[in-house]
Amino acid sequence: MKTALTIAGSDSGGGAGIQADIKTFSSLGVFGMSVITAVTAQNTMEVKSVQMIDSQIISDQISAIFDDIHVDAVKIGMLGTKENIDVVAKELNIYRTEHIILDPVMISKGGHHLLQQNAIDALKEKLLPMVTLITPNIPEAESLTDRKICTIEDMYTACLKLQELGANKILLKGGHLEGDPNDLFFDGHHFTWLPGKRIHTKNVHGTGCTLSSAITAFVAQEETLLSAVKKAKDYITIAIQHSLELGSGHGPTNHFYHLYERAGLVDNK
Numbered sequence: 662m663k664t665a666l667t668i669a670g671s672d673s674g675g676g677a678g679i680q681a682d683i684k685t686f687s688s689l690g691v692f693g694m695s696v697i698t699a700v701t702a703q704n705t706m707e708v709k710s711v712q713m714i715d716s717q718i719i720s721d722q723i724s725a726i727f728d729d730i731h732v733d734a735v736k737i738g739m740l741g742t743k744e745n746i747d748v749v750a751k752e753l754n755i756y757r758t759e760h761i762i763l764d765p766v767m768i769s770k771g772g773h774h775l776l777q778q779n780a781i782d783a784l785k786e787k788l789l790p791m792v793t794l795i796t797p798n799i800p801e802a803e804s805l806t807d808r809k810i811c812t813i814e815d816m817y818t819a820c821l822k823l824q825e826l827g828a829n830k831i832l833l834k835g836g837h838l839e840g841d842p843n844d845l846f847f848d849g850h851h852f853t854w855l856p857g858k859r860i861h862t863k864n865v866h867g868t869g870c871t872l873s874s875a876i877t878a879f880v881a882q883e884e885t886l887l888s889a890v891k892k893a894k895d896y897i898t899i900a901i902q903h904s905l906e907l908g909s910g911h912g913p914t915n916h917f918y919h920l921y922e923r924a925g926l927v928d929n930k
């Protein structure tokens with residue numbers, strides 16, 4: 662069985678973070694492992710509080726895994742602090758993996774800062790150049806490039822700017838712009854649009870986490886990056902289409918829908 666590792670924060674509400682990543686890995690047939698960088702007390706409405714995990718324990722979790730188990734692909738989500746970025750970059754430089762997918766998590770859907778402001782430079786300098794793919798949403802790309810993104814033209818320009826900053830491949834998610842959620846993939850030479858149709862639901866908690874871990878699961882299974890990104894887009898679309906009405910805020914997506922459907926466990930009437 663292929664393996665995937667997520668280095669991210671825990672979401673007690675189960676829809677985003679480590680929990681979304683492990684559900685995604687499992688539903689797509691790869692063995693999931695985790696390095697927890699932060700514990701968030703979170704539900705569908707808000708992040709109540711966050712406790713960062715000590716850098717030494719982060720470093721130990723990474724070495725415990727890599728010293729023993731082969732890792733086919735790594736996904737990085739919430740890191741929280743500059744210290745965490747430093748330790749993750751240092752360890753991943755030691756244990757080299759072919760595929761590293763970075764979701765540069767900065768702010769939760771409810772507006773809670775999940776990355777300290779002083780950590781953005783470290784993310785740009787240390788992690789950006791060493792990862793295979795970065796998957797910012799519009800506000801994250803704006804923060805990384807220091808410019809507003811309002812139009813399709815701006816999305817192209819932002820990808821080129823991210824490349825200038827050292828990024829290898831980029832998936833710029835368009836979900837935060839008006840209209841349909843079309844994402845732009847840039848492999849360093851060519852642009853490819855991943856068209857979407859907006860699903861009108863408030864249950865979009867953890868969509869970014871789920872998309873990046875699905876890409877990770879597909880590259881772990883030897884898909885090319887472009888094919889992994891396309892399959893992951895299909896996967897998140899189905900997960901949003903069948904998202905779950907849980908809690909009073911942004912409910913989670915349905916990570917296992919395609920398996921339930923295959924098993925005849927859903928009523929399609």
Ligand SMILES: Nc1ncnc2c1ncn2[C@@H]1O[C@H](COP(=O)(O)OP(=O)(O)OP(=O)(O)O)[C@@H](O)[C@H]1O
Binds near residue numbers: 834843
């Ligand atoms: N309402 C929607 N309907 C269909 N697809 C959507 C919708 N919202 C987002 N998506 C798609 O979901 C994926 C994740 O994008 P999104 O912009 O929501 O990530 P994000 O803001 O990083 O999420 P998160 O809240 O987890 O940080 C993208 O492929 C995006 O186009």
Ligand SMILES: Cc1ncc(CO)c(N)n1
Binds near residue numbers: 671703769
């Ligand atoms: C732990 C965690 N990671 C990522 C997100 C994405 O928004 C979140 N809400 N919580």
